[in-house]
Amino acid sequence: xxxxxxxxxxxxxxxxxxxxxxxxxxxxxxxxxxxxxxxxxxxxxxxxxxxxxxxxxxxxxxxxxxxxxxxxxxxxxxxxxxxxxxxxxxxxxxxxxxxxxxxxxxxxxxxxxxxxxxxxxxxxxxxxxxxxx
Amino acid sequence: xxxxxxxxxxxxxxxxxxxxxxxxxxxxxxxxxxxxxxxxxxxxxxxxxxxxxxxxxxxxxxxxxxxxxxxxxxxxxxxxxxxxxxxxxxxxxxxxxxxxxxxxxxxxxxxxxxxxxxxxxxxxxxxxxxxxxxxxxxxxxxxxxxxxxxxxxxxxxxxxxxxxxxxxxxxxxxxxxxxxxxxxxxxxxxxxxxxxxxxxxxxxxxxxxxxxxxxxxxxxxxxxxxxxxxxxxxxxxxxxxxxxxxxxxxxxxxxxxxxxxxxxxxxxxxxxxxxxxxxxxxxxxxxxxxxxxxxxxxxxxxxxxxxxxxxxxxxxxxxxxxxxxxxxxxxxxxxxxxxxxxxxxxxxxxxxxxxxxxxxxxxxxxxxxxxxxxxxxxxxxxxxxxxxxxxxxxxxxxx
Numbered sequence: 001x002x003x004x005x006x007x008x009x010x011x012x013x014x015x016x017x018x019x020x021x022x023x024x025x026x027x028x029x030x031x032x033x034x035x036x037x038x039x040x041x042x043x044x045x046x047x048x049x050x051x052x053x054x055x056x057x058x059x060x061x062x063x064x065x066x067x068x069x070x071x072x073x074x075x076x077x078x079x080x081x082x083x084x085x086x087x088x089x090x091x092x093x094x095x096x097x098x099x100x101x102x103x104x105x106x107x108x109x110x111x112x113x114x115x116x117x118x119x120x121x122x123x124x125x126x127x128x129x130x131x132x133x
Numbered sequence: 134x135x136x137x138x139x140x141x142x143x144x145x146x147x148x149x150x151x152x153x154x155x156x157x158x159x160x161x162x163x164x165x166x167x168x169x170x171x172x173x174x175x176x177x178x179x180x181x182x183x184x185x186x187x188x189x190x191x192x193x194x195x196x197x198x199x200x201x202x203x204x205x206x207x208x209x210x211x212x213x214x215x216x217x218x219x220x221x222x223x224x225x226x227x228x229x230x231x232x233x234x235x236x237x238x239x240x241x242x243x244x245x246x247x248x249x250x251x252x253x254x255x256x257x258x259x260x261x262x263x264x265x266x267x268x269x270x271x272x273x274x275x276x277x278x279x280x281x282x283x284x285x286x287x288x289x290x291x292x293x294x295x296x297x298x299x300x301x302x303x304x305x306x307x308x309x310x311x312x313x314x315x316x317x318x319x320x321x322x323x324x325x326x327x328x329x330x331x332x333x334x335x336x337x338x339x340x341x342x343x344x345x346x347x348x349x350x351x352x353x354x355x356x357x358x359x360x361x362x363x364x365x366x367x368x369x370x371x372x373x374x375x376x377x378x379x380x381x382x383x384x385x386x387x388x389x390x391x392x393x394x395x396x397x398x399x400x401x402x403x404x405x406x407x408x409x410x411x412x413x414x415x416x417x418x419x420x421x422x423x424x425x426x427x428x429x430x431x432x433x434x435x436x437x438x439x440x441x442x443x444x445x446x447x448x449x450x451x452x453x454x455x456x457x458x459x460x461x462x463x464x465x466x467x468x469x470x471x472x473x474x475x476x477x478x479x480x481x482x483x484x485x486x487x488x489x490x491x492x493x494x495x496x497x498x499x500x501x502x503x504x505x506x507x508x509x510x511x512x513x514x515x516x517x518x519x520x521x522x523x524x525x526x527x528x529x530x531x532x
Contacts, residue, residue, distance in 0.1 A: 039179040041472040062451045
């Protein structure tokens with residue numbers, strides 16, 4: 001069973017989004033996603049100050065298996081990126097909700113967080129997609 | 134992030150090797166491969182890769198196609214269908230790598246031919262099973278040969294600098310250390326001096342064949358053994374500290390070693406001359422009529438249009454199969470591309486114009502990245518122990 005913390009919300013494309021105390025939304029990929037991807041070998045991040053739109057491509061994660069786009073779960077401005085992934089992409093596998101975070105967004109509005117799934121819904125979503133395969 | 138489709142583990146259409154239950158119990162991520170349910174990885178694919186380079190790994194390769202031949206016309210038949218010359222195999226226990234060609238010189242499959250007492254064993258790929266068997270049927274014609282497909286024999290590859298020592302330790306078969314590279318040892322099992330007449334190729338397969346061959350660029354053995362023995366050997370090796378490794382690591386290991394994968398780096402539309410495999414074609418003796426010879430001789434006279442070559446990415450990113458390559462002599466295409474765990478950058482095999490050299494561009498996800506043409510193998514084998522007396526120089530054989 002993969003880990004799905006309740007303090008984050010989740011996109012159908014397997015990104016998690018966590019609202020920080022400073023009002024920024026931190027983004028990464030879920031434990032389920034990193035497990036499916038296999039070893040991550042390369043991460044391409046957006047640039048700080050870049051404007052991103054909810055559901056639009058904001059980065060790339062390359063695993064031993066394939067390259068996958070990372071979509072911004074909410075619209076806003078990128079305020080920070082996790083530069084340690086450049087030399088240590090394995091952090092995505094080792095600590096997907098912590099040191100393996102991708103970038104932080106100053107959201108345009110807080111509404112879009114509500115459009116994402118909560119942990120229970122996301123767990124169900126992952127189970128359903130497993131069963132449906 | 135879209136998740137690539139996983140193959141269902143319990144798909145009824147997929148064949149199971151005798152080690153299927155062990156893979157499932159180990160939590161392996163399974164995938165459909167050439168009609169077989171196979172482990173792609175058990176945990177971290179990169180750790181499995183490093184384990185093979187540093188010490189030893191075990192692979193279930195029971196999906197490979199194994200055919201035993203015998204009959205007085207077998208040598209003549211194999212000299213006709215294999216572009217390498219099996220007449221080089223002077224005694225039982227010797228092996229060679231070669232390709233089966235169609236009339237146009239296109240590669241039907243790559244094989245290892247083992248000479249045995251009274252016959253031969255030919256191991257070919259899983260994905261080409263039907264094509265290869267049909268080819269034998271179509272081409273056997275007047276040759277006095279018979280064969281049997283060994284569906285009752287499993288195959289376990291033990292690979293890495295410690296593989297031979299750990300295999301000997303786990304099985305008590307110390308003799309394996311004296312078996313030279315590209316040679317095979319046959320032992321009745323359980324090893325018994327009373328075994329009648331030694332191991333014969335067509336008799337029920339209660340014996341083991343232990344071949345000093347592999348597909349990782351490391352020393353090691355490939356063990357062909359009766360299905361019921363497979364799980365015992367697997368557990369014994371795992372207990373001895375050999376790490377189970379999946380098809381994912383097998384692919385990155387073979388590519389670092391510069392070994393072609395059939396269906397990706399070569400197929401029926403490409404000849405061995407175009408696929409870095411000219412060394413596997415025996416043009417001498419000139420009077421040996423092997424299938425594809427005329428086409429290869431013609432191509433040798435006119436020269437090849439493109440070649441298979443190693444490529445390395447200098448920029449960040451990962452090259453994947455199908456990506457466009459831009460060279461000083463025209464465009465080409467990546468046939469196999471991976472992130473090399475040993476080197477820490479992306480490497481691949483590409484089909485490019487023959488004259489291509491030096492710096493190249495690779496179109497990675499819409500952006501041109503810098504790379505260069507390099508000569509495989511990408512990694513060199515570490516020599517752990519002194520070679521056995523009379524061992525061949527490395528580089529002479531396929532792996």
